[in-house]
Amino acid sequence: MLILQNITHIHSDGGILFNDINLIINKKDKIALIGNNGSGKSTLLKILAGHLNPAKGLASVSSKPYYVPQLFGQFNDYSIAQAYVSDINSRL
Numbered sequence: 794m795l796i797l798q799n800i801t802h803i804h805s806d807g808g809i810l811f812n813d814i815n816l817i818i819n820k821k822d823k824i825a826l827i828g829n830n831g832s833g834k835s836t837l838l839k840i841l842a843g844h845l846n847p848a849k850g851l852a853s854v855s856s857k858p859y860y861v862p863q864l865f866g867q868f869n870d871y872s873i874a875q876a877y878v879s880d881i882n883s884r885l
Contacts, residue, residue: 795853796851796854797814798852800840800850801849802837813849841860842858859876
């Protein structure tokens, strides 16, 4: 299960990217996250994966999700698990 309560993200320049997002995703739910470029999709996923802290609110996940960065071509030939391991190893 994944729960977002009043999640807000503020850019370093003080601009609010998104404000007070509330969401519950139950186990086995299938969802899609869609939006215009720059609307905060990747930022929200980074918060869910624990790579970023929200400016306000709480994100609670029952199991840690994978986050694969959007770097062009870097993980083209990898499975999600391989990309995750490669990304973790590159941070060590």
